[in-house]
Amino acid sequence: MSTVSPDMAAKIIDGKAIARSLTEQVGRDVAAFVERGNTLPGLAVVLVGNDPASEVYVKNKALQTHRAGMRSFMHMLPQSTSQAELLDLIADLNANSQIHGILVQLPLPAQIDPVVVTNAIVAHKDVDGLGEINAGRMALGIDGIVPCTPLGCLKLLQSVHTDMQGKHAVIIGASNLVGKPMAQLMLREGCTVSVGHIHTRDTRALAREGDILVVATGKHGLVRGDWIKPGATVIDVGITRVPTEHGKTRLVGDVAFEEALPVAGHITPVPGGVGPMTIACLLHNTLQAALLAQNVVSRPDQKV
Known part of the structure; x- marks a missing residue:
């Protein structure tokens, strides 16, 4: 139980509500896109292996x-799938005009190089x-498709x-x-940006210098209360399942x-913060991919 007084607590950034609003907007934009005579956007998701969480x-x-009115194509491949087999599937998906977006779920089995697959x-x-x-486009400040999780973090900050x-x-x-593309997005917003990593000395x-603090390390509970600048906006990207004293997990x-x-002024919860936004931004990106494929110029509010 929290002992924080309601009038002292940070304002919770409701990722579920913001994601729901974005998904509804994507659905409306998809309907308008199809009404203009364009092909219904299609997303292909590829999973290699049988990890239950994935x-x-x-x-x-x-x-x-x-739910957003788009088509979904699922490809569930066995753990033993070779890199060559996966690349053959990606080549087929690249050539399929019914598919506008391709996502290969990470992590991949040890025999497959994720960099090779992503660049295919x-x-x-x-x-x-x-x-x-x-x-590269992001690094140069040129319009391109922005990674879903950093884009979701940006939209949470913009709220x-x-x-x-x-x-x-x-x-x-x-x-x-997350970290590198998030830094690029913050630079675009006119922020002064610092990136901490495993070799950062203090x-x-x-962290205490940040008006905005984005944490994406995968190490649960790393950032303590005294790491946070009073009034800062905190975006918590990490998500880890840990055991509870009752034998369950959370x-x-x-x-x-x-x-x-x-301490914080605003903060995202886990769960219910960045996670829902990642999926909503995937839908947003799929529509952007369909717009690119149809050579249609998107509205300004559809761009990052």
Whole structure:
């Protein structure tokens, strides 16, 4: 139980509500897109192996894709799938005009190089935004497909801040999936950006400088309450399942939530924060991919 007084607690950023609003907007935009005579957007999701958590995740993606009025194509491959076999499937999906977005669920089995697989997806269908072309476009400040999780984090921040110019954004975690693209997005917003990583000497001191603090390390409870600048906006990307004293499990983030509540100005919960936004942004990116495929110019509010 939290002991934080309601008038002292940070305001919770409701990722579920913001994701629901975005998904509904995507659904309306999909309907308008089809009414203009375009092909119904289609998303192909590829899962290699039988990891139960990944299976639940990709099935949820398929469900949300249908709810947004788009087609979903599921490809469930065995753990023993070779890299060559997976690349053959991607080549077929690249050539299929009914499929506008391709997502290969990570992690992949040890025999498959995720970098090779990601770069095999043509750039305009790379709805995860992780291929070299889209990553390069982001680094150069050129429009491209933005990785779903960082894009979701940005939209959560924009729900709190109408203008982030001049704010100090501190990102803890420098992965290609979240940390690096998040830094690029914050630079686009006019923030001063610092990135902490495994070799940072005093991560606590760095974190305390952040007007905006984005944490994506996969190490649950890493960021304590005294790591947070009073009034900062905290985006917790981490998600880990830990055991409880009753023999069950619960999901927790990289931020010690109860300690952060009386310090932060706004904070995302885990679950219910970044997670729903990642899927909503996947749907957003799939529509963007369909727009690219049809050579249709999107509305300004559909762009990052």
